[in-house]
Amino acid sequence: xxxxxxxxxxxxxxxxxxxxxxxxxxxxxxxxxxxxxxxxxxxxxxxxxxxxxxxxxxxxxxxxxxxxxxxxxxxxxxxxxxxxxxxxxxxxxxxxxxxxxxxxxxxxxxxxxxxxxxxxxxxxxxxxxxxxxxxxxxxxxxxxxxxxxxxxxxxxxxxxxxxxxxxxx
Amino acid sequence: xxxxxxxxxxxxxxxxxxxxxxxxxxxxxxxxxxxxxxxxxxxxxxxxxxxxxxxxxxxxxxxxxxxxxxxxxxxxxxxxxxxxxxxxxxxxxxxxxxxxxxxxxxxxxxxxxxxxxxxxxxxxxxxxxxxxxxxxxxxxxxxxxxxxxxxxxxxxxx
Numbered sequence: 311x312x313x314x315x316x317x318x319x320x321x322x323x324x325x326x327x328x329x330x331x332x333x334x335x336x337x338x339x340x341x342x343x344x345x346x347x348x349x350x351x352x353x354x355x356x357x358x359x360x361x362x363x364x365x366x367x368x369x370x371x372x373x374x375x376x377x378x379x380x381x382x383x384x385x386x387x388x389x390x391x392x393x394x395x396x397x398x399x400x401x402x403x404x405x406x407x408x409x410x411x412x413x414x415x416x417x418x419x420x421x422x423x424x425x426x427x428x429x430x431x432x433x434x435x436x437x438x439x440x441x442x443x444x445x446x447x448x449x450x451x452x453x454x455x456x457x458x459x460x461x462x463x464x465x466x467x468x469x470x471x472x473x474x475x476x477x478x479x
Numbered sequence: 480x481x482x483x484x485x486x487x488x489x490x491x492x493x494x495x496x497x498x499x500x501x502x503x504x505x506x507x508x509x510x511x512x513x514x515x516x517x518x519x520x521x522x523x524x525x526x527x528x529x530x531x532x533x534x535x536x537x538x539x540x541x542x543x544x545x546x547x548x549x550x551x552x553x554x555x556x557x558x559x560x561x562x563x564x565x566x567x568x569x570x571x572x573x574x575x576x577x578x579x580x581x582x583x584x585x586x587x588x589x590x591x592x593x594x595x596x597x598x599x600x601x602x603x604x605x606x607x608x609x610x611x612x613x614x615x616x617x618x619x620x621x622x623x624x625x626x627x628x629x630x631x632x633x634x635x636x637x
Contacts, residue, residue, distance in 0.1 A: 398529070400561055
């Protein structure tokens with residue numbers, strides 16, 4: 311399984327932690343890894359990626375938050391109040407989603423063949439986030455700008471967890 | 480016989496408008512007509528964003544396409560966008576045609592063979608909607624034969 315990235319969003323819609331692994335592996339000759347084409351509007355009505363610059367890290371996180379938020383609302387609208395969005399898959403990648411009762415959102419991007427990682431996200435929350443961030447007396451209650459989340463223990467724990475649990479599956 | 484449940488079928492035009500909406504079995508919440516339009520429009524946007532978020536390089540582009548040309552490329556190697564959405568209560572499969580029309584099929588979470596079902600629905604669409612001389616593209620689909628075809632197909636299967 312290939313792991314691309316991992317994000318935590320707090321209830322104020324802010325990205326408080328993000329981590330990337332082997333994203334955009336080998337770009338072919340051009341700088342951008344996205345396919346180039348001279349067509350600006352294709353028959354699908356899409357704006358061709360060629361016209362768009364690569365997104366910065368913050369923009370990526372904002373886009374993912376917006377996406378997850380809309381999907382969650384859509385799932386609730388169609389599936390009823392108790393429904394929750396679990397994951398989606400495209401031809402290239404798969405996005406896993408887990409939301410805690412305090413509306414903390416955990417998002418993970420993997421390759422499209424991966425099994426569901428919801429339990430892994432739950433474990434990251436229970437075993438790492440709660441242990442090293444929530445129980446840390448030095449970390450603030452809220453984490454504006456990600457203060458207190460990316461501490462050494464949490465990062466080491468996440469690395470070890472990914473090595474041990476996420477990647478072998 | 481496997482018990483199958485197909486909840487609903489939406490067809491979204493390439494501009495993001497809901498042009499067909501049919502419920503086969505109860506299971507999804509009932510919404511007002513306007514809300515369905517909103518859901519369809521939202522999904523149209525979501526689909527475009529999921530294409531942009533692609534973390535891995537898409538399949539290598541044939542060199543011919545990198546040169547500017549006015550004709551739309553016949554070999555798209557751009558990211559596919561959302562294909563399957565899973566929630567606790569339903570599973571949604573999205574199929575986008577070459578012309579940008581999106582078919583959304585809402586089924587039970589563990590429904591098998593949605594791909595073949597989707598293909599069959601696309602055939603029905605091609606036969607009874609696109610070949611209907613009185614149908615204007617991008618407009619809501621009101622073709623009785625299409626309705627009946629879907630009914631026969633989905634009910635026989637479920």
